[in-house]
Amino acid sequence: MTPLVWKNLSPARRAAALRRPAQAARPQIADAVSRLVAEVRRGGDSALRRLTAKFDGAKLGSLRVSAAEFAAAATALSSADQRALRTAYRNLRRFHAAQAAKPVRVATMPGIVCEKVTRPIERVGLYVPGGSAPLFSTALMLGVPAQLAGCPVRVLCTPPGRDGRVNPWILFAAQLCGITDVFKVGGAQAVAAMAYGTPTIPKCDKLFGPGNAYVTEAKLQVSRDPAGAAIDMPAGPSEVMVIADRTADASFVAADLLSQAEHGPDSQVVLVTFSEATAFQVALEVQNQLKLLPRRAIAEAALKKSRVLFASSPAEAAEIANAYAPEHLILQLENPRRLLPKITAAGSVFVGPWTPESLGDYASGTNHVLPTYGWARSFSGLGLADFSRTMTVQEATPRGLARLGGTVARLAAAESLVAHRRAVTVRLQKLSR
Structure with a gap:
């Protein structure tokens, strides 16, 4: 992780220090995604089967997950695994149900009544990343608010494994949320299928869910097309910023950094601290903990594009955080609540040493679908209102x-x-007669 002293950097170098790694390849990604979207619009289900074979190595007959596959998924999980998913489901329901909007009815003057009413979005498309780490937790994060909002049509797309099956954890999570329309399609092609529809996959009004740079670009492209679909937010490769002072436990900080680095080689982790001693202790812990990770190579690739930034004060650390606008911001400081009011741009904030980001990823109740790439300056994390x-x-x-x-x-x-x-006036004239 490259160390940089913030106060010594020019504005241009500061911007470069906070630049996300995947942005450099954006033009090539945009061109590739445009071709994929066009291929799905032309070829429909046959194009999806062809692309699934190409990118996921799975040759599919039906794209839809069958009732038998749902039943097999339930038996594949132990009772302890099912209890863990149910606990996460209950906490998510509690937090999201509390967000329900109340009807507004106001008489602005005698004889004039104004109201604001809420209706569910008719058809929603939910994207759950798969690949090397199928994110079944995302099925809950999308499925719970869609269920609570009462969206009549809920479509879930996720990449299959090479055996043509969907991860049983994802299917059980979908069942908890009452989702039965699950399809074995991933990547930008899944976004295109849900945005425009195919003979098998229903066209959706709005798309939700995180993904890699290709999925994010596909969402942006279909959202700009009147014939496409609206999207929740630009949610791409995962990222975390940790602000840590001398009181922070270096092993905790290292674990938090690595928990994001293992997502993928295009993830980014940033440590903001106040002394070389703290940075050195964290670096040692990162190296020690890396040896324990099955996804070590992925985490190492992400760390090569990551940063250590030295701030001169907590106020400057908050300035750095707001400039970066991280998806996840962890405050491992003495009295972290004191810094919280200064934070204006972050997807989700984790306060204190006993609040690892993993809590929000799985089961605390908050939603883990959050804006990345600095979009936290203008977008909020996913909530009930989005559905x-x-x-x-x-x-x-x-x-x-x-x-x-x-x-x-x-x-x-x-x-x-x-x-x-x-x-x-025609009405006023009628009244005056």
Whole structure:
């Protein structure tokens, strides 16, 4: 991990220090994704089978997970495994159910009532990453709020293994959330299938879920197409920033950094600290703990693109965090709550030494689908509201129109919108008879 002293860096070097590794390849990724999306739109299910064989090594008959496969998944997990998933499911339901919007009904003046009502999104597409580490936890993170929102059509796509099967943990999680439309398709091609529809996979109104740089780019491309689908947020390769002072346990910090580095070679971890001694202790722990990881090679690749930044004060550390806008921000400081008000841009914050990021990844109750690439400056993490849309409603009585109509007619005339004005005055004339 490259060490840099923040106060000694020019603005250009600061920007370079916080640049995500995958961004350098963005033009090539965009071009490749564009071709994949076009291939799926042309070829439908046959294109999906061809691409699944190419990228996942699985030759499929049916793209849909069968009832028999769901039943086999339930028997494949031990009772202890099932209990763990149910605990995570319950905590997620508790936290997300508390986010339910209350109806708004206000009489803005006598005879004029304005309302705001919530409706579920009709058709939602849920993407669950697979590959070397199938993220069954994402099935819960997407499935729980979609279930609570009452979305009528819930489609889940995830890459199969080489044996053509979906990970049983993913299928059991989907069952907990009442999802039966699960398809063995991954990558940018899954995003295209859910955005535009195929003979087998329903077209969705909005797409959700994290993924690698190709999945993220596919989501961005289909969201710009009126014939495509809306998306939750740009959620790409995982990242973490840890702010640690001399009181931090170096083994905890190292474990948190490695828990993100093992996601993939395009993940990024950043340590912000205040002394070389702390950085040295963490570096030693990282090397010791790396030896214990089955995914050591992946973590090492991610660490090569990562950084250690030396800050002169907690306030400067907060400035660095807000400039980076990390997906995950861990505060391992003496009195970490004191720094929290200064944090304005992060997907999710983990406060204190006993709050590893893994809690939020699996079972604390918060959602782990979070903005990456600095999008935390303008996007929030996933929540219940993302699976619904609101509508405003207004109703006027004759008395209310009589009170407000003159104001609206004057404002419409000021904008030279005569038809707008007449829509009011024809009614006022009727009332005056």
